[in-house]
């Protein structure tokens with residue numbers, strides 16, 4: 001069969017049946033090309049099965065004998081027994097360009113393996129954000145896949161896959177790629193302290209020097225202490241917290257009465273609240289705030305122990321947002337916080353960035369600013385169905401309308417099924433890593449930008465570092481291999497020593 005791997009023999013639009021060449025060994029997800037003078041049609045394998053010239057009944061009979069060790073005369077060769085595959089059309093490429101395919105390739109077309117020249121347009125876009133290398137089945141092609149980072153990062157990214165399949169490695173790649181570009185800046189909340197790279201290779205080694213790190217413990221030299229003034233807090237920062245309506249009303253009551261000192265008064269004050277609020281409401285709200293903020297009532301007033309302070313940290317949030325506006329990457333180490341404290345810190349910083357960008361939009365000067373993309377692990381904590389029952393929060397607002405203000409989310413989760421359909425539909429790029437649970441696969445497939453209904457099996461069998469990217473910004477769901485961060489970036493990081501400081505950025 002020469003250079004051909006398969007040939008179209010029958011089928012229907014999404015189920016084209018091809019016979020596999022003798023030595024071809026087709027794989028799930030493999031890309032094949034049907035080509036003539038004018039155009040190429042790209043097909044993708046989504047199922048594999050056997051074919052035989054011998055009738056099923058005869059095969060059953062012969063197998064029975066053979067299993068009992070009886071000698072049978074049976075010619076088992078490629079002419080009689082062979083493999084077939086089901087494939088679907090994904091793209092038609094002509095000289096003028098590529099478009100999604102709505103017709104059948106020619107009957108009996110011979111199919112060859114895809115080559116990087118067939119899809120070289122995947123490397124052409126503005127605002128280049130490297131997503132990985134094109135993959136055909138398990139084979140990685142030497143063809144980097146780029147998407148428009150300005151669009152991808154403002155229209156939200158969902159990164160999903162079973163634990164250990166490479167979500168964090170992928171995210172680290174994306175943060176690295178976006179760092180130092182003029183189209184986007186990244187605001188990363190890092191509950192596992194894995195992106196900055198205290199002990200390993202990480203964003204601290206980025207050649208642009210444009211990544212800044214905030215942590216509250218053992219601050220590395222040249223980096224910043226994460227401390228936030230209690231005065232920055234507003235009741236709406238607690239939107240995601242499970243406060244009862246009376247408890248919530250109480251926070252607004254204090255905020256209205258005492259302004260920026262409201263937390264302090266709520267925790268240490270002994271004012272008479274009148275009949276409006278009962279003692280229990282006050283006691284429970286106090287306890288929740290004390291735990292969350294790491295504060296307590298001391299001999300002479302408020303004592304602080306965590307990331308929140310009465311005396312410092314007033315400029316932290318402003319500094320962070322200014323740096324983001326300049327195109328810098330911010331990594332906030334939240335690994336020492338409880339889950340709710342992490343979300344509170346994330347809410348405060350994110351709210352400030354979001355409202356500033358809304359203001360810029362209002363003033364008509366948003367165009368000159370980079371997109372801000374906010375990276376959040378275990379995203380259902382804030383955009384999950386259960387969290388949204390508490391009402392909207394800054395993250396769900398961003399998921400709904402952030403793209404208009406150049407603010408996007410990168411939501412990481414193993415459990416996309418916990419996120420409501422409307423929210424999933426707003427995440428215009430989905431990076432799908434290996435996912436074993438069927439309910440999770442269904443949730444992604446139902447909300448994907450392309451029809452992935454035939455790809456459930458392929459998604460289940462994705463190996464570490466293999467992904468499918470379904471995005472509004474590509475014509476078909478892109479199979480990619482994610483480079484392993486440490487290996488790829490070492491070379492680039494080596495350059496850092498030569499061009500260390502970028503003027504005006506890392507002082």
Ligand SMILES: Nc1ncnc2c1ncn2[C@@H]1O[C@H](COP(=O)(O)OP(=O)(O)OP(=O)(O)O)[C@@H](O)[C@H]1O
Nearest residue numbers: 162163164165166167168169170464465482483484
């Ligand atoms: N692209 C890749 N190439 C090679 N190995 C990889 C790749 N991605 C991940 N791995 C391997 O898998 C391990 C787990 O990856 P990672 O921490 O990114 O998974 P995860 O999906 O974030 O898991 P969790 O849900 O537990 O956070 C890595 O430490 C690495 O050894």
Ligand SMILES: [Mg+2]
Nearest residue numbers: 166167168169
């Ligand atoms: Mg992870």
